[in-house]
Amino acid sequence: MRVVCCSISWSFGSAVTAALPSFPSSRFPPLLPLPLSLPSSNFSPTLSRRSTPSGRRVTRMALKDAQDQQDPRLERISSAIRVIPDFPKPGILFQDITTLLLDPKAFKDTIDLFVERYRDQNINVVAGVEARGFIFGPPIALAIGAKFVPMRKPNKLPGEVISEEYSLEYGTDKIEMHVGAVQPGERALVIDDLIATGGTLDAAIKLLERVGVDVVECACLIELPELKGRDRLGDKPLFVLVKVTA
Numbered sequence: 001m002r003v004v005c006c007s008i009s010w011s012f013g014s015a016v017t018a019a020l021p022s023f024p025s026s027r028f029p030p031l032l033p034l035p036l037s038l039p040s041s042n043f044s045p046t047l048s049r050r051s052t053p054s055g056r057r058v059t060r061m062a063l064k065d066a067q068d069q070q071d072p073r074l075e076r077i078s079s080a081i082r083v084i085p086d087f088p089k090p091g092i093l094f095q096d097i098t099t100l101l102l103d104p105k106a107f108k109d110t111i112d113l114f115v116e117r118y119r120d121q122n123i124n125v126v127a128g129v130e131a132r133g134f135i136f137g138p139p140i141a142l143a144i145g146a147k148f149v150p151m152r153k154p155n156k157l158p159g160e161v162i163s164e165e166y167s168l169e170y171g172t173d174k175i176e177m178h179v180g181a182v183q184p185g186e187r188a189l190v191i192d193d194l195i196a197t198g199g200t201l202d203a204a205i206k207l208l209e210r211v212g213v214d215v216v217e218c219a220c221l222i223e224l225p226e227l228k229g230r231d232r233l234g235d236k237p238l239f240v241l242v243k244v245t246a
Helices: 072-080 104-118 133-144 199-210
Strands: 002-006 012-016 051-053 059-063 082-085 092-096 125-129 147-151 161-167 172-178 187-195 214-223 238-245
Touching: 072 104, 072 238, 104 133, 104 214, 104 238, 125 133, 125 199, 133 147, 133 187, 147 172, 161 199, 172 199, 187 199, 199 214
Parallel strands: 002 059, 125 147, 125 187, 187 214, 214 238
Antiparallel strands: 002 012, 051 092, 059 238, 082 092, 161 172
């Protein structure tokens, strides 16, 4: 696996090599190095939301800052994300952020990079998508002086809700928000840990805009570009720290 750094303007720099982090706890044993390629018979055509097919080489791209100078925090963040092969099914490479959460410095770096981007954008609302958006959203909201609004799966919120339906590969799902949680004219950031097909983020944007909120941007820790989730967001800006490409 290679960690490749690139700029926010999407121009890519030179490749560097980074090893996967090692964790002494028996609950999180370090993984063996992943093979560059696996037999095509191991490839599953159905991709989970957080996964890439394991029959392909994975390249990580960590973004540089606006001055096109490598920020060491980005490489640290990228290296802290563990990749688990054949989960949740054979042929899948799962992007596991729990190892990043075990690294306080990498976790803090992640929050700090988002806060630095959004601190001066007059954002009133940080809307976190269930479930991992609840990990990153609250500390960002506190740091920039915004409220945190959970956007949940159906039948999880106790009060009156407004919902937005979105399509899945097989069927549909919904995302819900409490009525009155946001007000018309407020400016929102939508955050999740990962964007794959983009369906959930798209539904979150539509739900907020239905009640008159201005969605400034979407932000994710990880993007899987081959699943084209960015395209589903239309002209809505998307900011990511790490891209995982085949």
